[in-house]
Amino acid sequence: MTSTAQDSDLEVVDLAGASVTGLLEQAAECEAVLREAAVHQLRIAYEWAIAHPVVDAAETAHGPVLPSVLEAPETLGGEGTPAVAAFTAEPLAVACGIAPSSATALLADSLDLHHRLPVLWHQTQAGFVPAWKARRVAARTRDLSLDAALWVDRHTAGRVGSLSLGALDRLIAEAAARVDGEPLAEKDKRSRSEWDVQLKHRDPREGGATSEIHAVGDTLDLTRFHDVVRAEAEALGALGDGDTFEVRKAKALGVIADAQARLDLTTLLDEETTPEEQAAVRRRLIERRDARVRLYLHASLADVAAGVPGAVGTVEGLGPVTLDQIKEWMGRARVTIQPVLHVASEDTWSVDRHDPPRRMAEQVVLRDSTCVFPWCSHPSRHADLDHIEPYEDPDEGGPPREDGSGQTRPDNLAPLCRRHHRAKTTGSWTYQRTTPGTYLWTGPAGVTALVTPTGTITLPTC
Incomplete structure (x- = not known):
């Protein structure tokens, strides 16, 4: 029996009239x-x-x-x-x-x-x-x-x-x-073997300007680092920072990172270090200081140019962030803002080679933000770009297509994480693109699902 809005309303009325017991x-x-x-x-x-x-x-x-x-x-x-x-x-x-x-x-x-x-x-x-x-x-x-x-x-x-x-x-x-x-x-x-430091971006619905860092390592090292963080937080308070101690501890991480980037570690090299080794250390120091944070910002060009107060953009992997916050970040670190391409005309070009050019790969990543396997959330920027219709090497008898276009084109590419790329390669799963950003998957036992830009829909078993 199909449920209707009217049925739901009657249920609510029944519950509203029920006793506490x-x-x-x-x-x-x-x-x-x-x-x-x-x-x-x-x-x-x-x-x-x-x-x-x-x-x-x-x-x-x-x-x-x-x-x-x-x-x-x-x-x-x-x-x-x-x-x-x-x-x-x-x-x-x-x-x-x-x-x-x-x-x-x-x-x-x-x-x-x-x-x-x-x-x-x-x-x-x-x-x-x-x-x-x-x-x-x-x-x-x-x-x-x-x-x-x-x-x-x-x-x-x-x-x-x-x-x-x-x-x-x-x-x-x-x-x-x-x-x-x-x-x-x-x-x-x-x-x-479990030691690691991981950065985790929070639920985009909570805002994109707050992230989490989790560290697992030597107890003495982490205890010493925690003591340094507390000391920096106390110093910020003494300098007039009115935030709570907990907030100052979080801000202290940025202070420590800035100070670390300015250190000249070549002073720690012993006298037996060769000139080549010293040069290698200096190169790494320069690379570290020149390291940039790359943000993929989706925002209105008019808002960016006019500096509209409170204007909001979306940063890939983070979620919504105010443009004021982006400007504040740029004042504290070397940030590269990657312009976002318009993908409305994504199907109009192709190349006669297996690997897509950078611009084409970027179009696919912007069109599909995650692996397009049902319910997979692996970021597309770190996924393989799969040829939906398998690529055939022209040197081994493959086309070019009759219309003169190449096999590698945006409408024949989709991001798949390595695991689901393998699942597709074995033939246990197949898929086809129905419209831009929408994919119909078929798997073992007739299982089918439709992946859309707004989510995955499980379809009746074939």
């Missing part, structure tokens, strides 16, 4: 349905996983494949779980209307619960543990050995529903120490 009863019923649905989704995910076992890399349902790396099996769960065929997650992602990475996590959690945490899985199916909490245990124990995961399963039997997340994490750490017995030095060595 009635509303609570309906809320409880809704929660029970959601819990059971989450458990059932895990059951489906497991059945989907075991229905896609590892196959011979040389033969698939589509016949012989290209190099086996394209069809390499994937081990999604922890030790003791079966591997699955490559790209098993993608059809499930389209069917559920979720990102491929979310479908991968769903499959991994279902495999771990069945094979590594059987007691927890039984209690989850019985309704004693919510699915989200069981999945957290599965994810946090994935790096443990099978014996350690089973130890966690035994020692949390009947308790997961009441344990806090912190208590669960402590139990998992205890399992690693008791069962896996990994020496502390080995843990430190493994942790070192």
